[in-house]
Amino acid sequence: MSLAAEPISPLLRTASRSVQRAVSELRRGDLVMLQGGDGRALLLRAAEMADAPALALVRQAAAQGGGGEPALVVTDKRAIAAGLLAQAVEPAQADPMGAGTVVIAPAPGPSNKGPSSQGTSGQGLTPDLVRLLADPTRPGHATLDITPIVRPFPSAEGEALLLVKLARLLPAVVVAEVPAARAAEVAARNDLLTVRGADVQAYQAAGESTLRQVVEASVPLLDAEDTRLIAFRAPDGGVEHLAILIGNPDPAQPVLARLHSECFTGDLLGSLRCDCGAQLRGAIREIAAQGSGVVLYLAQEGRNIGLMNKLRAYRLQDAGVDTVDANLMVGFEADERTYLPAATMLKALGFHAVRLMTNNPDKLSQLARWGVQVVDRVPHIFPANGHNIAYLRTKAEKAGHLL
Template sequence: LARLLPAVVVAPAVPYAVAHAEARGLLSVAAEAVLAYPSAAATGLRRVAETALPMQDAPEARLVAFRAPDAGVEHLAIVVGTPDPARPTLVRVHSECFTGDLLGSLRCDCGPQLRGAVRRMAEEGCGVLLYLAQEGRGIGLVNKLRAYALQDRGLDTLDANCALGWGADERNFVIAAVMLRELGIGAVRLLTNNPDKVAALAACGVEVVERVEHAFAPNGVNDAYLATKARRFGHLLD
């Protein structure tokens, strides 16, 4: 959960302290409780801040921040224009990517996807981009950099993540569903190339009325990355 490798919890085994902790059930946690925590935290997300945020590609935009009561991680919603709750809203579920979104890395297509989504929403008059704190498909920035190092040695994206002990995709899309509910959006036109993302949102109760293509051409550096997305993750890039 902390995205730390390796990870361990240590406490001094003082006899009276052990007895005290055992009596209160503090020395063990059921695996089911650990596995359930991400979804439990997601369902507790609430708005904690909101402000107008004129953007270069979307002058009429606002930023809404969400956080669970027992967590310090914020997820953001960029709301472009004024979505009509009675109509399906153009929505992009975008996982944060420090290297691509901020630094303009050519290793992925995240930056173009982020800016392209905002532009399209502005052109259509409204939309919502959910910016989720799930770097590197949920493994965190440091672990993503470790995965990059493995990719430089010949592994692809999926195998690099697995070599570090992670699943192919560790993201939790309950977060997106709760944020959409809090924004009053029930039906969406989902801007994505990932069928698994469509299925995940639908499984969380979001009505996905349309998948809207959102592909960008390879740049000469990310060609293998995009090919892996298509071949091993099932993204629809053709």
């Protein structure tokens, strides 16, 4: 099944390049200039890397352009968990990917009590305060005499949060607004990369809808010897997804299919905290027994929050939080996945109708949304192992899985 490579437009290539470079800068702990879709300009730095020198650089660069003091931006879910917001942002105010945006700007002075035992009173935004409010795995409590600002959609702050999500960092960012008219001057003076908020918003969907086949190889598996792996990647060089094609399924007939999000701990290490490894191997065995089908192995670790953030969520689960609330406390949605990559891959392989092995109704609705017909749901259930009973119960009760 060969695929013709879809050409990538010069505009998309330029936009993707700037977003990828911005992601790389943030992961290195560097400053980035964001030109927001709302016409505002923000200096930004990933919150988890905002130590004292980093905050000083943000202040210095902002001052050069007549900008304001640094503020911390988190999702509404994180603000609720930190005790700074009473309830989630209304959908009409929500930023892309479902996250409401909350700006926390403690002003210097005696009214800022700071986090307990942190000694930050009167210093505005400090490294200890940033890490405490951004990272739920850090012990402590913050008492601030401020009212968090909720930014309505669209906002530069929302685009900044989406950018750090793409970087697989904590969904929290230190920002300082500078006058838009002076943003280019400040960026040039400090040798900063500039990225447009509109490009950040368009980046993920653009990559997922332009996935193309890179290579195909025969890889006999323990439970399915007649197997080929087909690797897909977006033209801009983004993340890779795999199709595990078993046998020779007929594209004219609904194909038996499983959408499986990668799970390093479950798939590779055999973790008992989840049922991912059992689901992956069970799907391969069942498809082989049926004669043919496909497993799509999607690069969406931890419901698409990344391995490091999944481990942060595990820390919270160790303290008694369930798997859904743990993701919310870290600052993400309960499930950050989109199944546009799966639909793109299926259609590229010639499959437009599937018999889907799943317990997750969201997969059914999303595939239908992206143009793949689901003619049947095939239950895919495995017994609890003694360690994942609460995990399975939470998936059923809070995520609506049909177990």
